[in-house]
Amino acid sequence: MSHTIASKKKLLSRVRRIKGQSIALESVLEGEPDCMAVLQQVAAIKGAVNGLMKEVLEGHLREHLGADDLTQEERAEEVEQVITVLKSYLK
Template sequence: MGHVAANKDSLIKRVKRIAGQIQAVEKALESDADCAKTLHLVAATRGAINGLMEEIIEEHARAHVADPSLSAQARNKGVEELLEAIRRYSK
């Protein structure tokens, strides 16, 4: 997964921000915060996770599906991996 490693620092920063958002949701629940505020925090967290997922999907598609230098077998494997990740994510 070398293509992700090239963008590793950026991805790790995003994950750390998401972790902070999850902690904010936890604190809101623990402190009985207003439900509208809690919903806003959860929606923001979901958006951040969706953005992370989209970025990794795009990287995977470019490196393991669309790269013309790959064999047909390697591209088919890349497609299957991508579809499996999307199926799991959409459940």
């Protein structure tokens, strides 16, 4: 069973929290927002997205890169895929 399927409820809860925070940010911006309220909401969203990324990345590394049945070539391919995603994420 894939780690994303096994953690589905937990991951969906994180995504829903991010969605709620995004909606709250939109509501703040539609009014006459105080810039600190906007900054706090953006920081909360960023923290929630980072937490989601950490959760999924950790599961991927443990399940896919930590698998005993991978060849060196398969492991190298997995590493390159993770590096590509991390480079994109950290831009």
